[in-house]
Amino acid sequence: MLDTTARILKIQELKATAMMGTPTYLLNMADVARSRLGLDPAELTIEKITCAGEPGASIPGTKQRLEKAWGAKVFDHAGATEIGAWSYECAAQPGGLHVNEGLFLVEIEDLVTGQTITTPGRPGKMIITAFDRLAQPCLRFDSKDIIEWDSAPCPCGRTYRLIRGGVQGRADDITKVKGVLLSPSAIEAVVRRCAALSDEYEVVVERITGQDRITLRVEPCAGQECLGDEVLGRLKDELRLETNLGYIIEVHQPGSLTRYEGKARRFKDLRQQH
Template structure:
C-alpha cells in the first residue's frame, strides 16, 4: 500500500481546496458574475436565452439571484450550433482563430455537441483533471497507462495532459487492443491506469482468461474510473478493487462542462465537487427548486467558471445525485454521496414503480456467482411491463442455477421493488464494451 500523504502535500491546490465555506462562496459568486458578463456580451446563444427570460447580468446582486439565471440544456447548444457559421454557429464566443482544440460529446443520445476550446480553456481542462489525479494519489513516480483510442472524445486527452502536468510518466494505450495493453502494462511495470468501470472489469477478465495472468499480481496501485456511474457505488467499487487488488477512485467529467468532481484518498463514499472551478447546484427534478439538505436526490445543474470559447452556465446535466456529509480529508469542497446515481432520462417507471438501472448493477456486482456483463430489457407484453435481467454466470460456479436465481430475485426485489425475469447465461456470452455501454434496453416506446 502507498504511504499516506499528509499536510499541504495532500492537495493539488492547498489554498483553494481548503477555503472556508463563506470565502469559497464569495469566490464562486465573483467568478459566476464574471462568466455571466462574458457570455452576455459574447454569446448569441446565451444572450438570446437571457433576453427572452428578461434576465440581465446586473440582476445578479446577491447569491440567491443565481436561481434567476435561466437553465440551459444540451438542445440549446444543438440549436445554436445548427446556425452559420458551421460548426459552432451561435455558441462560439471567441474568434475562430483562437480555437486550438476540438472535441465532441459521444452522441449516444443523438446529435453530438461540438466542443471548441481556446488554449487557455484547454489548460484549464487539464487543471481540472489534475485536481482529481492528485487527490487519488497520482504523483511523479507513477507510470500511467491510458487504455483508450485517442480520438474526438475528451477523456483520454484530458487524462493524458493532466498526468503529464503533475509529472507522471504517461503510456498512451491508443490503438493497442486489450491484450496488447495488458502485456504493455506488465512489460513496463505500469503502476496505474484509467478506465470506465466496465472496461476495468473487462481488462481483468482478458488478463485472466486470454493471457492466463492474475490481474491481482500486476502491481497496479490505483485505477481512475470515469465515464460511467458506478465507481462510487460501494459494491461496484469493491468488485473492481478485488479483481485488481488495488484502489479505485471515481472522477466525473463531461465534455460541455469539464472535470468537475473527484474522489479523495479518504474515500468518503462520495465525490468532492471542485467548487473553485464549478458551481454545482442540486435541484428538484420536477420543480427545479434548489436542494440543500443531505440525502435528498436531485438533478445536477453546473456552471463552469472558466470556459470561455463555449461557456457552460447553469447547464442541466440530467445526472442524479445527493449531498453527503463533509469529508475528513480537510477539503472544504462539498461531497456528492455515492457519486452519480444515474441519469434522469434513464430513470423510468416500470409497472408504476420508479426504476434506476444503477440499482441492478449494484446487485449484480455484489453477487459473487455472477460475471461482469449483463443487460436489462424492458418490454410490454399484453399491455403489462415485463423486465428481464440477462446476466452471465461467473466461471466455475458450483451452486445450482435455481438457487442463484432465488437469491438474485430476492435481492432485486429488495433494491427495486420489482419482479424480474431472470436469464443466466454462460460466461463470455455478451459483448465486451471498450467505452460506454448501453446495458438498459427499453423497447416499450
Template sequence: MTTLASNYWNPYLETMAPEELRRLQLEKFQRIIAWAYERSPFYRELYSQAGLEPGDIKTWQDVRRVPTVDKGMLKSAQEAQPFPYGSRLCVPLEQVAEFRQTSGTTGTPVYQADTWQDWEWWSECWSYILWAQGYRATDRVFIPFGYNIFVAFWAGHYAAEKLGCEVVPGGVLDTASRVLKIKELQATALMGTPTYMLNMADVAKNRLGIDPAGLAIKRITCAGEPGASLPSTKKRMEEAWGAKVFDHAGATEIGAWSYECTAQCGGIHANEGMFLVEIEDPMTGEIIEEPGRKGKMIITALDRLAQPCLRFDSKDIIEWAAEPCPCGRTYRIIKGGVQGRADDITKVKGVLLSPSAIEEVVRGFDELADEYEVVVERIGDNDKITLKVEFNPGAQATEQEVLGRLKDQLRLKTNLGYQIEVHPLGSLTRYEVKARRFKDTRHLH
C-alpha cells in the first residue's frame, strides 16, 4: 500500500515552541505538495500553470505563491476519471477505504475519498478535540445524529472510542427517544449542532416534561454552525443542559481543524500540528499575521493522502487572537471561532450583513424562543428584512417592550432596520443538522 510517512503521532505537538512548530509545518507542507504534484493530475496541472514545482517551496513566502483552490474547482476535478473522485485522487481506487461527501447545500456535493491511514488521521484529529474538552474513559458519550454519508460526527465517534469512552450511537431514533435514552443510560456527554442541542432541550422540557439540566450531561461538543462560539447561543445551551458547551470547526474536504479547550478563552485553537491555517485579506490577498484583522481562511491539511486539501479557500471568516490560551497549548487561538462565511455575508440596503450578527442579538433575549427566521426580499427598488420570532411562555416584560429593545439592538449591531413578526411558539421550522434560518429571496426576482 502506498503511504506517506507522518509524524502527527506526537504527544508534544500542542506544546511545541512556536518556531519549532513553524519548521514542522513547512516540512509537512513541502512533503504534501510533492505528494500531490507527483500523484494528482489536478494538482500537477494547477501548479505547472503557475510555473511552480515542489522543489520551489523553500520558505513561507514560497508557500504563499502556491495557488489556492475552492469548492468549485474540486467539483470540476471530480468530473474526470477515476469515477467518482476524479483527477484530485492520489491513490489507486483499491486503497480508498472510506467515502464521504459534502452536504450539497450549494449544489453538487464534493465526493471525498480517504485511505485507512486518512481515517486514522481523522480520528487522531478528533482525539485532540475531545481530550482538550475533558473527555475521558469514564464518559458515556451519546451521539444523536443519523449516521449517513456526511462526515458529521463519525470521526468523533471513533475518537471517543480511541480515548476509551463508552459510545452510544443515537442513529435512527427520533428526538424524544434520544432524550429518553440519554436519561435511561445517564449519558455524560453529547455531540451535535447548536441548533439540534437547543431543539433536544426544547423537546425534553416542553414535550416530555424532563428538565435537561437535571440529566447527567456534563459536556457538549458542537460543530456545523458558528453558534457555539457566539456567547448568547452558548449561554442558552449551557443553561438548558446544565453542562459546559465546547465549539469545534471542521469540514468534509478539510478535516477537523480546530477546537475549544476547557480554558474557554473566547476562541478556538487551530490544530496547527496537522493543519496550516492562513488568513487572507479578501480585498488584497495579503496574508494576515497580526491579531485583530478579519479575513477568510486558507487552509492546508498537512497529512491527508487520498485527496489532499492544499491551500483551500474555505470562505470561513476568522481572526487571530492577541493573547495565547492560558491552557498552556502553543497552538494559536482564533478569536470568537468562525465568525461567518465570506459567501454568507451579503449587502442589504448598502450595508454588509452577517447572519451570525442577527443570531447573537436574538439569542441574547431570554424572552424569545430558540428558533427564529430571517427573510430578505426585494420590494420594488428596496430591500426588506423580516425577522420572525417566537416568545417563550411566562416572559416578564410585555411583547411591545421586548420588540422595542430587539429593534434597538438589531439597529445597533447590524445598522439595519427590521420588520418583526411574532409567530406562535413551536410554529417555525426546527432543524436537526445545519439550520437554514437566513433566506435571501432577492435572486428569485
C-alpha cells in the first residue's frame, strides 16, 4: 500500500483527474503535498473529488476547503458496506444528496419515539431497504445515519428525493452534554468556516466534579503562532449559537493535533470512563 507522499507523486506521474477519499484524509493529503513535497495541490491535475465515509463534503466550510486546496469540484456520496451506494450528489449541488430511490427505500425514524418522519426539516435515523440484494437481503436496516428530508425539488430535474445536508452524523455520536443534544458535525461546521483555523481540530467531553465540560482544541493556520482574541470570541459565539453549549478553547501549535489517514476520531467522550 502506498503512503500519502507516494500517492501524491503517483497523482502527479499519472496526471490523475479524479480521486475519492474521506474529507479528513484528502485535507491531510493536501497538507502533506504542501509541507513535505513543496507542491501546491491545486496545481496538480485533480478536477473531481468524490468524498465518502464522513459527513464533511456536505458541510459547506469543509467542502470549500477541499475545493480550494485541490482546485477541484467536490461531490459528496454516502453508502454502506451492508447496503450499497444509496445516495449521490448531482451536478446541480443543491446542498444535499439524492436518494437512489430506484434501488432503495429510505425511511427516517424519530430518535426518541421511533415514529416515521415524513415532513422535511426533522432529523432522525435512516432505516433502509435495498431492492437488489439477493444473497444478503437488507430489510429495514437500521443504518444509524442521521438524515432529514429536503422539501425543495432539485434544479437538476430528478425527482428522487433529497436529503438536506447529506448524512449529518451517526446516531451513536449524538450525545447529551449538559442536557443538550450535541451533534459533532455542528462543531465541524463552525470550525471549518473559520479561515484563521487549520483543517484539524479535536473535541473532548469530560465530567469533572459532576459537571460536563467540553474542550475544543484548535490550531492556527500554518505560519501563524496564535489566534487573536477577536477570532476566539467569534468562535465561542458561533459555537454557542450553533450548539447551545459553552466551550473551553485550547489553541495548539500548527501541525500538533493528530492527523488521520481514514475516518477521523476527533470527538472523544471520556465521561463513561469516570
